[in-house]
Amino acid sequence: MGVDLKGRDLLCTQDWNVDELEAVLDLAVKMKNERYCEEHARILKHKTFMMMFYNSSLRTRQSFEAAATELGGHAQFLETKTLRLKSSTQRGEMLIDTANVMSRYACGIGVRILEDSVEGYGDGDSFLREFAEFSDVPIVSMAHDKFHPCQGLADVMGMRARAGSMKGKTLLQVWGYSPLVRSWSSVQESILLNSRLGMNVRMAYPPGFEVDPEVVEVAKTNCSAAGTTFEVAHDQEEAYENVDVVYSRQWMHPGRYDGGREFDIKESEKHRDWRATSERMARTNNALFIHPMPIDRGNEADDDVCDSEQSIIYDIAENRLHVQKAIMALTMAD
Numbered sequence: 403m404g405v406d407l408k409g410r411d412l413l414c415t416q417d418w419n420v421d422e423l424e425a426v427l428d429l430a431v432k433m434k435n436e437r438y439c440e441e442h443a444r445i446l447k448h449k450t451f452m453m454m455f456y457n458s459s460l461r462t463r464q465s466f467e468a469a470a471t472e473l474g475g476h477a478q479f480l481e482t483k484t485l486r487l488k489s490s491t492q493r494g495e496m497l498i499d500t501a502n503v504m505s506r507y508a509c510g511i512g513v514r515i516l517e518d519s520v521e522g523y524g525d526g527d528s529f530l531r532e533f534a535e536f537s538d539v540p541i542v543s544m545a546h547d548k549f550h551p552c553q554g555l556a557d558v559m560g561m562r563a564r565a566g567s568m569k570g571k572t573l574l575q576v577w578g579y580s581p582l583v584r585s586w587s588s589v590q591e592s593i594l595l596n597s598r599l600g601m602n603v604r605m606a607y608p609p610g611f612e613v614d615p616e617v618v619e620v621a622k623t624n625c626s627a628a629g630t631t632f633e634v635a636h637d638q639e640e641a642y643e644n645v646d647v648v649y650s651r652q653w654m655h656p657g658r659y660d661g662g663r664e665f666d667i668k669e670s671e672k673h674r675d676w677r678a679t680s681e682r683m684a685r686t687n688n689a690l691f692i693h694p695m696p697i698d699r700g701n702e703a704d705d706d707v708c709d710s711e712q713s714i715i716y717d718i719a720e721n722r723l724h725v726q727k728a729i730m731a732l733t734m735a736d
Contacts, residue, residue, distance in 0.1 A: 405425045407732040410540055413543045413546075414543070415598070416598070423598075427558060430725045430728040437724075442727070443472065444474050445730075446474050451466065451734070452480060453466055453467075453478065453514070454482055456519035457516040459514060459545075462552075465722040473727055497532055500533075501535075510733065511542070514543075515529060523659055524547065530546055545585070547586070550585075553592075554594070554596075555595070556721035556724075560692065560721050568599065570600065571602070572645045572646050572647070572687075573593075574689070575593055576605075576638065576678070577650075578650040583658065583667060586613050586617075586654065593621040597630065604633045606637075606638055647689055650678035652701075683710070692713075
């Protein structure tokens, strides 16, 4: 593949070059096509991947555990409340010691730490980067307050499998109403990765629901380098015009950390009409519909959109398994 990813951390796709990302995607396709083959089942034989969960999940835990098993290894589930870790509210083991000890036990470590588990935006990202500094084995983000690299790669894999090359196509990253307060991680990963891989990016959201401006500036720079466009829209009807992929998902208000969850829900309630419908999808170029799940049916998107022929939400959910197998094989195998 022409790349060497042994020992590399994956905290955000922006940290890896395009050739390295393409190597992951190529291997993920191969592993999907050759699932359960004996060669792949020896890649992590007798090795353990440790998973630290500050936040609960469905797809993340199941897909990583299945990935480790199919590579011949084992994934160990760790709830951080059962560990003696130092935090702002309790005494405990320092991160430098935790990382060094866990590195002696595992071939890699995954961490899931979202906004509800940190005091301020970016604290989860800082935690991961400090962990990676002290660890002797690869650290993989299983979603944190800023980014979700495995989800972003699974999205790309799904879009390409259905529609081929996405270069020059337009992604609509659109806010969708939901009382479920959701992180920026998947959304910010999406605009970073797809802008690097040659897609036009159009963000649409109610005024006030901006994401991290620094991430947006990087995405704009990515588009400029790729010769594509980055747009922001606040008219949801016009936003759907002539796009090739619709990614409708609620994301939190920037005031979430100061105002709390109830503030965020109150702000979201003002925009209940922001929803992917069949009428809005009809404005697109027969666009694919994607979502990282869990999807709030009837709010973020109607059932007939979720269950349409153009919806690839289940394909993408499956692709988490194959992408993660590829990441683990390339970064953790001997």
